[in-house]
Amino acid sequence: MLMHAKVFAAAVKYMVPSLKQAPIAKFKSAILNNWNHHSFGLVLKTMYTTTPDLEMDLRTIVVDTMMNREGMLDKECVENVIHEIPTLAYQLLKAWKLKVERDNQVDRNMPAE
Numbered sequence: 001m002l003m004h005a006k007v008f009a010a011a012v013k014y015m016v017p018s019l020k021q022a023p024i025a026k027f028k029s030a031i032l033n034n035w036n037h038h039s040f041g042l043v044l045k046t047m048y049t050t051t052p053d054l055e056m057d058l059r060t061i062v063v064d065t066m067m068n069r070e071g072m073l074d075k076e077c078v079e080n081v082i083h084e085i086p087t088l089a090y091q092l093l094k095a096w097k098l099k100v101e102r103d104n105q106v107d108r109n110m111p112a113e
Contacts, residue, residue: 001030001043008058009050024057031065041077048085059088063095 004027011019034040047058066072073079073092082089 001027001034001037002039002046004030005043005047005058006050008055009046012051012055020057024061027058028061031061035065035069035072036075038077040075041081044078044081044088045084048081048088053087059091063088063091066092067095067099 004023008020008023008027011017011023044062047062051058066078073082082092
């Protein structure tokens, strides 16, 4: 995952849009099986410190993964990065808010018993 994040960052830095697609696809595939890897904190830190805030491709994948993997926020390496990178904390908060709003909408649309 780290290599894919670095290639993505290089594509962004040197403004090569065609080079961005491969690391996005490979990162998305890699995170499915490696989200619990001990290097995940380093991957997060690399992503959030080497790309501009508006580059959301990998960040969206990470936030979605973190929202859907129980216990991920309890990992010390992840917790440390969240403390260091306010943008990540904010994106997680927004994702949580959206999830709560969707859940509430579903509850309102269910027939009363």
